[in-house]
Amino acid sequence: MITLLGGIALLIIGYFTYGKFIEKNFSIDPSRKTPAEVLKDGYDFVPMSKGKNAIIELLNIAGTGPIFGPIMGALYGPVAYIWIIVGCIFAGAVHDYMLGMISLRNNGAHLPELASKYLGKPVKHVVNIFTMLLLMLVGTVFVTSPANLINSITPNWLGLGAIVVLIFVYYIISTILPIDKALGKVYPWFGAILIISTIAIGISLLFSGSPIPNLTIHTIQNFHPGGLAIFPALFFTISCGALSGFHATQAPMVSRTSTNEKEGRFTFYGMMIAEGVIAMIWAAASMSLFDGQTLSQMIDAGTASLVVNEVSIMLLGNVFGTIAIIGVIVLPISSGLSAFRSLRTILADYLNIKQDTIKRILMVTIPLYLISFILTNMDFNILWRxxxxxNQVTAVISLLVSTRYLYLKGKNYLVTLLPGAFMLYAVVVYILSEPIGLRMGLTTMTFAAAAVLSIGILWVFWTSGKKQKEQVDPDGELLNDQLPIGTFSAENA
Known part of the structure; x- marks a missing residue:
């Protein structure tokens, strides 16, 4: 219990201390006009309130990630707490804040355009591929996971296939609506359900009498029943609750609706901290109510959705437990919708297809949903890997974009370079060792090869940055740069 409460306290303290430092390092300008004001179009660029922007950001980035991830991360034991707390404060929240604010400074540009500007135009194509792949996988995962949860609380006659189709229909309808209608009207209600259900799970856990594991000298070890190594697996299992590249695809959506730069710390950094709190509660509940072997069997039998059902009913009873499950359901549905909305705009920008009529919107949207529907037939656990x-490759790219931005501006760039370098190494080790990669296993050769490759990538990144530094004006702005979307006035360039 002490670790759970202390960890949540540290997350909140991190928001008021390190979050404030990151904001100061970025150097916000409250008087600067935002894309929502300059490029207002009534569809994607729409001024909205701080509260609505924050709840949209939270629901966009959350999905089932801060719940499913920590549930599976709980298999490693209390050591999972460390990654959630440290990762969230020093990596994930910084990642989200920087991408959101850099996008806001660049007319609400998405990650591929930002990568093109700050890492070089050839990188844009690679980032586009990774970003679209990620969003397609996210959208599919966030159709499958809520469908399983809905199927568990609805009559058998409805069927999983019918639920999947209904979710896709909802996504299609919401995709063609303006953002303030599709998200602004519905998400506050979704957010209320999420917050209330999460608080209910947390309070019930504290008073349930179940032993909540603490992080001690005896428990800071790997308890995974399958014997999976903590590094790098834990850092990919728990992503949305600590560091997630998916968030870089969502922040630009909110940067297009924000009306003041001073809202950024609450909207971007703060909502990631909130996600960390959600992750702490679900990790603690999973470790408290089940032993590692039982938890592993439940995940294998029905993905983490089965654990969500059991935890909710055990802690809150049938009625309130079902309400809590609904609270979990709104997360992936909202994030899935946002993923497909972002995927549509990124693909349309890449192919230069204007999204100014419903016909053109559906021309891009329908094929994406058809591909995703086919992918829903894949095994969920394979899809998750x-x-x-x-997801984490995208996080590395986002942190490198942020590092380059800070470097060109003459700011402290270590705040993004250090977590970026760490995750870069983890990504390389993962692809060299795992079955989805080169299957080299976790050997000394693997770790050494990953170190060499990571250093090589960082060296190329550093040398290209020094050359780019020669092409900036005294304010750190790139000379002869064309902003990727729209045109600001000279005073905002």
Whole structure:
């Protein structure tokens, strides 16, 4: 219990201390006009309130990640707490804040355009592929996982296939609506359900009498029943609750609706901290109510959705437990919708297809949903592995973009370079060792090869940055740069 409460306290303290430092390092300008004001179009660029932007950001980034990930991460024991707390404060929240604010400074540009500007135009194509792959996997995962949860609380006659189709129909309808209608009207209600259900699970756990594991000298070890090594697996299992590249695809959506830069710390950094709190509660509940072997069997039998059902009913009873399950369901549905919405705009930008009519919107949207529907027939656990790797590769790219931005501006760039370098090494080790990669196993050769490759990538990144530094003006702005979307006035360039 002490570790759970202390960890949540550290997350909140991190928001008011390190979050404030990151904001100061970025150097916000509250008087600067935002894309929502300059490029207002009534569809994607729409001024919205701080509260709505924050709840949209939370629901966009959350999905089942901060719940399913920590549930599976709980198999490693209390050591999972460390990654959630440290990762969230020093990596994930920084990642989300920087991408959101850099996008806001660049007319709400998505990650591929930002990578093109700060890492070089050839990188744009690679980032586009990874980003679209990630969003397709995210959208599919966030159709499959809520469908399983809905199927567990609905009559058998409805069927899993019918639920999947209904979710896709909802996504299609919401995709063609303006953001303030599709998200602004519905998400506050979704957010209320999520917050209330999460608090209920947390309070019930504290008073349930179940022993909540603490992080001690005796428990800071790997308890995974399958014997999986903590590094790098834990850092891919728990992603959305600590560091997630998917968030970099969602932050630009909210940067297009924000009306003041001073809202950024609450909207981007703060909502990641909130996600960390959710992750702590579900990791603690999973470790408290089940032993590792039982938890592993439940995950294998029905994905982490089975654990969600059991935890909710055990702690809250049938009625309130079902309400809590509904609270979990709204997460992936909202994130899945946001993933497909982002995927549509990124693909349309890449192919230069204007999204100014419903016909053109559906021309891009329908094929994406058809591909995703086919992918829903894949084994969920296999889909999750590919999603996790693509997710953290995207996080590395996002942190390198942020590092380059800070470097060009003459700011402290170590705040993004250090977590970026760490995750880069983890990504390389993962792809060299895992079955989805080169299957080299976790050997000395693997770790050494990963170190060499990571250093090589960082060296190329550093040398290209020094050359780019020669092409900036005294304010750190790139000379002869064309902003990727729209045009700011000279005073905002």
């Amino acid at each position: 590919y999603f996790n790797w693509a």
